[in-house]
Amino acid sequence: MAVNRVVNQIPAAAAPLDPESAEWLRALADTGPRREAALARLHGMLLRIAQRECRRRGPRLRITGPELEDLAYQAAADALMAIIAKLRQFRGESRFTTWAYKVVILEVSTKIGRHFWRRPDVQLDAEDWNRLPGRFGFEPAQESEWRDLLAALHRAVDTELTPRQREVFVAIVLNGVPLDALAVRLGSNRNAIYKMMFDARRKLRTALAANGYMDHHTSRRS
Amino acid sequence: MNGWPELDRFLRTDPRDVGCAEAMEVLHVYVDLVASGAPAEQRYPGVAAHLHACGPCGEDFEALLVAVRDATD
Numbered sequence: 518m519a520v521n522r523v524v525n526q527i528p529a530a531a532a533p534l535d536p537e538s539a540e541w542l543r544a545l546a547d548t549g550p551r552r553e554a555a556l557a558r559l560h561g562m563l564l565r566i567a568q569r570e571c572r573r574r575g576p577r578l579r580i581t582g583p584e585l586e587d588l589a590y591q592a593a594a595d596a597l598m599a600i601i602a603k604l605r606q607f608r609g610e611s612r613f614t615t616w617a618y619k620v621v622i623l624e625v626s627t628k629i630g631r632h633f634w635r636r637p638d639v640q641l642d643a644e645d646w647n648r649l650p651g652r653f654g655f656e657p658a659q660e661s662e663w664r665d666l667l668a669a670l671h672r673a674v675d676t677e678l679t680p681r682q683r684e685v686f687v688a689i690v691l692n693g694v695p696l697d698a699l700a701v702r703l704g705s706n707r708n709a710i711y712k713m714m715f716d717a718r719r720k721l722r723t724a725l726a727a728n729g730y731m732d733h734h735t736s737r738r739s
Numbered sequence: 740m741n742g743w744p745e746l747d748r749f750l751r752t753d754p755r756d757v758g759c760a761e762a763m764e765v766l767h768v769y770v771d772l773v774a775s776g777a778p779a780e781q782r783y784p785g786v787a788a789h790l791h792a793c794g795p796c797g798e799d800f801e802a803l804l805v806a807v808r809d810a811t812d
Contacts, residue, residue, distance in 0.1 A: 518754070518756045518757065518758050562810075566802075566806045569805075569806075570802050573802075574798075610765075610767070610768045611767040611768045611770070611771040612767075612807075614807075614810060615767045615771050615774075615803070615807050616767045618767075618806045618807065618810075619763075619766050619767045619799075619803055622799050622802045622803050622806070623763065623799060625802075626795060626798075626799055653742035653745040653746045653749065654742040654745045655741065655742030655746075656741060659741070663742060663743075666746075670746075690749075695795070696793075696794065696795050697795050706759075707759045707760075707795060707796075708758050708759040708760040711758060711759045711793055711796075712758055715752055715756065715758075718749065718750050718751075718752050719752045721750055722750040722751070722752070
């Protein structure tokens with residue numbers, strides 16, 4: 518992956534604040550009723566976004582009803598606390614509300630990732646390789662065309678990946694564990710798990726290419 | 740062999756990809772650029788490459804863009 522820190526591309530001296538962002542910062546730095554009103558308004562905005570995101574993502578993860586509503590309220594409350602705590606870090610590179618919305622959306626992602634493990638049917642390390650074709654949309658009727666390719670992929674997973682990379686591959690690809698949920702279970706974070714899968718994907722592609730599978734199937738496509 | 744495009748996409752990695760931490764650090768800046776019609780992908784190619792490849796970060800990007808657009812409608 519790229520090593521140049523992308524944050525270095527943000528101008529050190531950010532542009533002057535837009536009037537709406539400046540007003541938010543003034544109100545939140547104030548005391549008394551003005552600050553209270555700003556906090557209440559901001560909480561309302563964060564809650565609406567959290568509710569929409571929870572409703573959109575929840576059913577896919579089989580979270581519904583009051584549980585989903587609780588997640589939204591927790592995400593909005595925690596996001597508000599986080600925003601107030603790091604208000605001084607806001608440098609005006611974006612609108613204030615965009616920065617604040619990001620905080621609540623990332624809270625929703627984290628909370629849904631944690632909540633995933635409450636499902637009783639989730640298995641982290643089961644290995645059913647018969648699921649592999651379905652994960653990529655290979656149809657049983659055409660097994661003669663993909664059997665060798667997926668056998669080679671399975672071999673590459675076993676021989677090319679480190680034990681940790683293999684564990685992550687099995688959890689995400691075979692068992693369909695969401696990346697954020699896996700990060701919670703492994704005591705890691707999204708970035709580290711993504712990087713592990715990134716390196717694993719590159720190794721697998723190289724291994725398949727070395728055995729002629731990538732050229733073969735690329736030429737078949739054209 | 741209809742699963743090939745999906746497998747090919749899964750195995751493809753972009754060396755410009757900056758990873759989740761970097762992409763999330765500037766996501767608010769990136770989204771404001773996209774929402775305003777500015778060439779965000781040209782300015783932050785590594786972030787764009789990451790958002791195309793990473794499901795969770797791509798989902799957060801889409802959610803933030805919707806929130807910003809809803810607020811300005």
